[in-house]
Amino acid sequence: MEIESAIETLNSLKISSIMPRIETMPVVTAQSDILSVLKILRTRHHVWVVSDRDSMELLGVIRYLDVVDILLPPEAHRFKLGMTSRTMKSLLGGAAKAVDVAEPNPLSIGGDATVLDALMKMRKYRVQVLAVVDEGRLIGEISLRIVIDELLRLLRVGGASWRQ
Amino acid sequence: METVTWLLFALGVSLILAKMGDSLIERFELPGVLGELLMGMILGNLVYFGIVAPQYLPIVSGQGFTTDMTAVANFLAKLGIIFLLFLGALDTDINQLKRTGVTATVSTVLGVFVPLLLAWFALMKMGYPSREAFAGGVLLTATSIGLTVRVMMDLGVLKSEVGAASLSASVMDDFLGIALVIFAVGSGSLVELSLKIVAFFLITGVVWWFLVDYYIEFAERLHVEKGILGMAIGMMFLFAALAEGWFAAAIEGAFMMGLVLSKLPEGKRLMEDLRAIGYGLLIPFFFVHTGAMLNLTVFENANALVLAAVMSTIAVVGKVIGRGFGAWITAWGRGRSFLFAKENFWMSLQMGIGSVPRTEVALVDLMVAIHGGAIPSKDAPEFIAATLIFITVSVLITPPLLKWAFRREIEENKSLKAARKMEQIKATKERIKEVKERG
Helix, strand or coil: CCHHHHHHHHHHCEHHHHCCCHHHCCEEECCCEHHHHHHHHCCCCEEEEECCCCCCEEEEEEECCHHHHHHCCHHHCCCCCCCHHHHCCCCCCCCCEHHHHCEECCCEECCCCEHHHHHHHHHHHCCCEEEEEECCEEEEEEEHHHHHHHHHHHHCCCCCHHHC | CHHHHHHHHHHHHHHHHHHHHHHHHHCCCCCCHHHHHHHHHHHHHHHHCCCCCHHHCCCCCCCCCCCHHHHHHHHHHHHHHHHHHHHHHHCCCHHHHHCCCHHHHHHHHHHHHHHHHHHHHHHHHCCCCHHHHHHHHHCCCCCCHHHHHHHHHHHCCCCCHHHHHHHHHHHHHHHHHHHHHHHHHCCCCHHHHHHHHHHHHHHHHHHHHHHHHHHHHHHHHCCCCCHHHHHHHHHHHHHHHHHHHHHCCHHHHHHHHHHHHHCCHHHHHCHHHHHHHHHHHHHHHHHHHHHHCCCHHHHHCHHHHHHHHHHHHHHHHHHHHHHHHHHHHHHHHCCHHHCCCHHHHHHHHHHHHHCCCCCHHHHHHHHHHHHCCCCCCCCHHHHHHHHHHHHHHHHHHHHHHHHHHCHHHHHHHHHHHHHHHHHHHHHHHHHHHHHHHHC
């Protein structure tokens, strides 16, 4: 497939058609300990935090860069109005569970939206992954990695290993 | 043209000194805002003492120094207050409020009203008019939890029952401290003011529940550079204008808009950009500007020192008694049998001491009270001096007091750590022994 038509096709794809299965996604429950989160972040760029595995209610997200706030000692943080939420993530400061370090209210998108919609949202808010939710339930994710995989698949120059 | 040059010069010097002062004071594990205030105080007094001519540092106003350029500096400082409160609200975890228990609620209410009423009464006794005395009381209401959090983190007690309750209480505390200033600066009868407050909350509620999602969706569709940021700031200014018009307190609008936006993930994602504008320019300038308002010649008059002593005492004692008693009376939800227990007393005392520090919101309330006319310009220097003194006193005494109040927990934590270490050493020795035996 030509690059132009591949990108055109890619942009018009529904997110639900290319998002990975929930079992393959980096998901932890609110009460999981931070070390479990860090283990996942060795190979992934984010971890979704849900209330429990049954309801899958999305509570927040822990991003790769949040590890900086997690590992910094409390004294390295600045205590100023409007900046306290970062400080509370410090492991040495007492954060112990996934929910303690998660950024609440992660950016999300509906499964019916297209890849183009997702890319526009990613650009506006400078993020590389969006949660796919249905009435507050985490049902999938769309990330730049998934989009790249799909483009390569369309161009038949590389495979999306997670789909195989 | 020349005046603009000196305004730009003053702005540049203020920002550079603010950041240096912030860094210097943070090295002593104290809130950086003290450094910014100190730098402002130095700059301002270069003018007050005639070392630098006022036109070269147009950040000092009043007392014959006011010019067009100082009006611009005043406005920039006011924008700093607005951004500070907007950011503070946007960073607020509303769920923290939902989780707030009875102990945190009761202790917050008493912790706000005891110092307020004590100061109101004391200042009236000192001869200040009722409205001004009330404004003085409002300055003592809001806790700055930042320092307490840092000390509690250092002591390893932030996740304790007291630590969690202190965090919840601080969110409500700020909210009450900011809301109460309306009654100091608002004009008209109490009924009129109350009606305006109800109307303001209704408007905010409608925006919160029905409009803000559509507004952000609309902003997303504009496809312009920083469109969402601009639209969010624009809406915040409209709220601030409404609050300024109704209550002479623009901060209320900024704070409410921050809370409204905080419920949206899109709003939270604007934090970095807003922090850049706020902490990169406007907020440090506000603190330097406030520090510059302290004319040290005010201490030639004993009134300022007496006022500072009274307010500092009430700031500490009023909070410890108010919040501590509020926590004690609830017995931490453990029933009547716990009421007279020693543990209840100590936990309540820890809660009270944790609420002593004051910084940003006290300064914000001070500026709102001065600009809104609740504190007349003739008394403003005294109140500025008193506020800066009670802020300094409160942040200096809190760490040692907290260490003293938590000394039992600190000892327990130390013994626990030592026991764990001993267990680890024992386990390692056993492993070495096993390996040797195998070998």
